[in-house]
């Protein structure tokens with residue numbers, strides 16, 4: 001008995017130290033035109049991967065759990081699952097929301113995991129485009145800025161968001177560089193409405209009790225306020241450089257969204273509901 005327990009314990013320990021690539025990066029197929037990428041929710045710290053020496057190394061707590069609930073709520077409402085790519089490695093080992101150099105810092109195993117994450121995301125986008133002709137990738141994160149709002153990132157920065165709606169709509173160069181470039185062409189609404197109109201994702205979330213930015217009540221972050229406008233994942237997998245899958249970085253505050261299972265569930269429901277309206281309004285498709 002004692003030997004069995006010991007063997008079991010050793011096996012678990014060994015397992016924890018050297019997980020397989022499929023365990024470090026979990027890729028799940030789906031049926032909906034939605035892809036979730038979760039780069040910073042991992043906790044695994046295998047010893048055979050060197051610790052990253054620069055860049056942010058803190059994880060986004062509870063974003064893996066939150067994403068599981070988003071998957072469940074989407075399935076309840078629309079009868080299908082989104083594609084999902086989870087990085088299970090801790091951010092101190094790899095940062096899948098950065099280009100490979102900063103992400104893996106030369107470690108071969110970290111590099112392999114980075115490739116699996118992005119190949120998984122790319123295959124999911126290809127599969128969604130093939131099946132549905134269009135789609136949306138949400139890159140799920142956590143932040144702790146002073147004003148606890150869900151920050152939606154479209155590769156439009158804080159200063160750019162300070163422009164008026166008319167200025168934004170006229171800025172062809174800016175629109176061409178956003179992660180929702182193709183969706184802007186498709187949506188019957190203007191670019192500014194897509195970002196912060198009454199049927200923007202931020203406004204749809206606010207209508208369901210989730211404070212968000214940009215939205216109809218909060219056009220831009222305000223003077224000196226922190227705001228994440230999007231990083232590697234939405235740049236690489238959104239429609240900026242082509243394709244019909246657009247991408248939004250979803251930066252969730254801890255307070256009211258990530259902090260408790262009840263709040264996680266409330267957000268997951270609000271997001272799933274909002275996505276149904278969002279798809280119908282802007283993509284011209286029903287999710288169900």
Ligand SMILES: [Zn+2]
Pocket residue numbers: 040060097140141142
């Ligand atoms: Zn993050």
